[in-house]
Amino acid sequence: MDEQAVTGRHAQPALAEAPTGTLEPGGADPGTRRTRWRPPSAGHVLGRTGLLIAFALAVLTFSLVRPDTFFTADNLRSMLLQSGAPLILAVGLTILLVLGDFDLSIGSMLGLGGASAVTMMALHGMPWQLAIAVAIGVAVIVGLVNGVIVAYFGTSSFVTTLAMGTVLVGIEFAFTDQKTIYEGVAQTYLSLGQSAPFWGINVQVWIAAGTAILVWLLLEHTEIGRFFHAIGGNPDAAYFSGIAVRRLRVLGFVLVAVAAAIAGILITAQAGSSAPQAGIPYLLPAYAAAFLGSTSFRPGQFNVAGTVVATLFLQVILTGLQMLQLSTAYINVVQGAVLIVAMLLSRLGQARA
């Protein structure tokens, strides 16, 4: 009876999976290692939204410094558009990071996904629907191969997917002959990257938003999502609880590869062409966003909300710095430094909490 009364006192955190609150050593009983649990404090909540605050500050700063170029509807739309494909990749990557795995072939997969869709239309005359299906199919196969090698044969996901990245670039070259292809791309395909169905906001943004919501639902509200978190938290305990650990890890690799292919399709659709090795530059920003996102909302855990805000934050910083007309050299330094400082601050915040 008493137990019930005690348990009822704390409000359920928004995402119940996340054990919030802090541990402190119990004072009464020095002999045991028991700890007392406390609901989250106000300061803690503030720490968890640090990224949002930084994001708001960045927007505010650039708006004040460049009011007539930065804080305009056109620029906001353009920043959203540029965040679309990276967001899909980063959100997909978040799934795999929750599982505790790595995939360094996603950049190459993005390039291959776009290139295969475009070549299927341009060189093999396929209708756009079929071309997209081929690109997605290739991604599923790549994910399966990565996943089976890593999960069933126990290789390191780091090295395996690094090597897979090289393989994928090779396949892309075989498809495209290392040429930029811009003729014979279907009009409907182009509209996937270029139309703006609502409020002048590009279709990519809507697709990215939809993907983020779907992945959020998957991770936070489905059985599979719970199992993903369990595997990432403690693979042995998950296995001992009867969760099909290896199968789900393979699924994680498939999902991230498919996300990469979708991002690749949108990028080629927007550009109206497929350029060689277009995917590689997208690899590191996706990891940056996911890791930066993991410092907020649920510190220490990869989460979709964090990934989304971090992706937008990184885009704001990039655009803002470009508007200050800094040279590329400075932009690189500032961008990297912002990331490092953000990680440091959140680390310090966690240590103090």
Added chain:
Amino acid sequence: MTGTSAALASVRGLCKSYPGVQAIRNVDLDLRAGEITGLVGKNGAGKSTLIKVLAGLVRADEGIVHIDGRPARLGSPSDAARCGLAFVHQELALVPDMSVAENVLLGLGFPARGRTLVHWSRMYREAEKVLARLDIAIDPRRPTRSLSIAEQRLVMLARGLAAQARLVVLDEPTASLSNTEIQHLFRVVRALREDGVGTVFVSHRLDEILDLTERVVVMRDGAVVGDFATADLDRQGLITAISGPGATARAGRRLRRPADAGAEVLRVEHISRPPALTDVSLSIRAGEVVGLAGLAGAGRTELARVIFGVDRPSAGTVSVRGQTVRPGRLRRALRRGIVLLPEDRRHQGNVLDFSVQSNVTLATLRKHRRSARLPLPSRRSERAVAHQMVARLNIRIASVDQPVRSLSGGNQQKVVLAKWLRHGAQVFLFDEPTHGVDVDGKQEMYTIMRELADEGRAVMFISSEFPELVEVCDRIVVLRNGRIAAELEGDVSEAVILNHCFTTDQE
């Protein structure tokens, strides 16, 4: 014989406690050059902790160790090596991909050519010289990975000798060795004695102790309770010293095989999995709690893992209610209703960062769907079950949203149990469920196991604390060296179990 020559190492007033356990208390011990000392005791008697303190792996809370009459600082394994102590631990501490010579000379620094290059030929010569003392012909260039376990133990010993060790500690060195290999090891130890090296020989095999040593130190409950000249001892006397006067007097109980014990639920037939298990058969009926006793390394956890489908046996079958379970498939075993509460619950029992609620429902998430078709768990329904389990098992927490990491050992154990109660399992395998649990928690665990059995389930209870097996079980199976040594019913006491554990196979 005792107390004549000066002590090489003398331990005074050593104490070490872990949360909830006093591992060793007030240990005084003198170890002399050229003497072979046996160190014996039950599981948890404190032998390992004592050795770890000497090896510099664990820092004592109180007490002091003198080496050659001077107080020694044993803060790390290299301190211990500098004091002339060498250790052959149960877990091999060799680098498998390095050559034998590199492993032998690892702690010393390799002989150099000039200032920077390794002088390989000298290194091999030096290693060969040390290996010769051990009377083994191993090419020092061979990768250590390719050696047998016996050879690897000797290489560890060689490492100690290379460092001029004057006292070597062998922790269960004969485990998984053949008879010939054991005889070789004994010859080496005796030869070392002639060179004035002292040896501490830790073993559960009493015949080896009686054969090899000249002095036996007995530990019980963390204290040294006996120090004998081996010549004055026989097997029975040694067993009595190990189990203590209480064991025969206390805790004798007539095990009851419940009259209403139902049909056979779990049947294990001829399970083998080298080297841990050989031809193990047993069965548990509905309503029974069957104890699985044995010393460390007897194969109890290995058996539980095979039954649960974690490890695949090389031969034999497991069946539940007459239906065979596909071997080595955990999910099949689960579907047949077998569950395991693992000994290592921090790593295998719970997802520590998950809330109590999420851990409780982890294995049965399907039962919490919002609707039968959609794999969307309802948090409200999970919460209701979590509260129900918290109340039923009396789990002491502030909230079901609390991470399991913050719970005490006993409460963590109960969360694992709650997970499986929801699963509706038929066969419960408890592997050391009371390990690291306080007194009240232990009693609760006994009650729960009894209740599970009374509800018609089959319960297996693995424990190193034999009195609790006597207290709780209907039947006790003793494992020794991976084989069934005895199946005990009727009048049983801790002493009887220990006797079976310490008997040697050849007899």
